Amino acid sequence: MHGLGNDFVILDGRDNELSLSRDVVRAISDRRRGVGCDQFIVMEPAHNAIADVFMRIYNPDGSESGACGNATRCVASLVMREKATSHVIVETISGLLDCENVGGGLYSVDMGPARLDWRDLPLAEARDTEHLNIEAGPLKNPVGVNMGNPHAVFMVDNADAIDLNVFGPMVEHDKLFPERTNVEAVQVLTPERIRMRVWERGAGITQACGSGACAALVATARRGLTGRKADVVLDGGVLNIEWMPDNNVLMTGPVATSFVGTIDPSLLGDD
Incomplete structure (x- = not known):
């Protein structure tokens, strides 16, 4: 799926x-x-x-x-x-x-909930999660958000121009993140619409990331760049994200089934 x-x-x-x-x-x-x-x-x-x-x-x-x-x-x-x-x-x-x-x-x-304390990300040391003050090439000073997993959200002028294959791994493995981190490059198009590309820890570049889209909206709202509800434009399509008054984040989008099948036992190893 x-x-x-x-x-x-x-x-x-x-x-x-x-x-x-x-x-x-x-x-x-x-x-x-x-x-x-x-x-x-x-x-x-x-x-x-x-x-x-x-x-x-x-x-x-x-x-x-x-x-x-x-x-x-x-x-x-x-x-x-x-x-x-x-x-x-x-x-x-x-x-x-x-x-x-x-x-x-x-x-x-x-x-x-959007978890915003440095201990919740977690970080290796106490920092203001609205301004983490790390950088990798054009990626500078991200917002840290935990949405069940850690995210470093960078505001950029052009999300499509960021070489995430190069800079994503650098941030993912930065010593500030003892459990590694997902990495988002976010461009604010309007206060109700943002563009996001993502490098996922352990996976690399993906077409979409739901928790990343949630983290992106929370990060831009914290910086005063958007309101608390916006469409997030990903490589694979659009998610609607709302940071609700109770601090929980609501994500809405589609699903699809590609195929249903049986995995060959050879893929499961000798045991």
Whole structure:
């Protein structure tokens, strides 16, 4: 499945527990030798009694991620279809996410609170998260936001001119971020519309990033460049993001199914 080109392999492990090593995740995520994806998702039985499903998120390098907004919409749409309902709760390691089918092929996810304290990102030292004062080439002085995973949001004059293949990894692995970070280059088009490109930790450049779009809107609003609601234009399409008065961030966008199939056992290794 994909959300605006941010694509996922989604395995259903609710009835049968899946034993997936880091090597297996990497093998299936490989775009040449496996299936290929930006993130690898496993649906598991919910741990919390009020949740409908637990969603485990892996990056293509096998590391685990705490949030993925586009994947949340995809998983929510599957469970809604199964249960013939327009509302489900998706559980992740970062918390419970309320999801709703709002019609027109669009799904909304309450991504939870924008965490803005330096300890929440986390950072290696105390800093003002509205001005982190690091740089990599044209990327300077980002805003730090945690949306279930860490983000460094850079304001730029032209997001399309930034070579994220070069500067994204430099920021991702900066010593300020002990758990690494996602990297966004954000151009404010109008107070209601921003352009964003993203380098995701453990994945690289992706067509879209839901948590990144949330972080981008929060960052521009903190700097006074936008209001608390805007369309975020990604390489793969547009997400509508609203930073609500209770500090939670609401993300709305489409989902799509590319294909359904069976993974060859050879990709699962010898065990």
